[in-house]
Amino acid sequence: MHALRLIAVTVLLVFVLPLAGQAANIPVSKTDKCPVCGMFVAKYPGFLAQIIFTDGTYAVFDGPKDMFKYFHNLKKYSTSKSLTDITSIYVTDYYSMKPVDGQKAWYVIGSDVFGPMGHELIPFAQKQDANVFMKDHAGKTLIQFDAVTPALIKSFD
16 A cells, blocks of 8 residues: 555656646746747736647747737747647736636726736736726726637737
């Protein structure tokens, strides 16, 4: 029984914990650039977004707006990738500053808070946090991932 427990702990340490760590932060180096605008993203930890692909590669962005531009026009920015190659999308929750699932997040549009590239979608993991933010920062609309269209993103520029 002792040997079985040792194997289980080893499997946990080798395989499960590293995966949990990946979901806990958005890895960014000082040289990572947004593939949409070319800005160095490490300067903007409060607005970071990331798309992770099945082959382990990723793209990081200085904000959700550029992440959505990339997502909606993937072939322009990464000719070898398709939407089916995406395994995860993360955005940074405005209040907690922690990465959250970008496809489940709530986005406030039209607030008085600007990102590194100007008007920005402000993401939240919890709808109630987004509602508080809307009241405090004159937000106009609250939407989720599937409601973010290329036309909406273009209206921010």
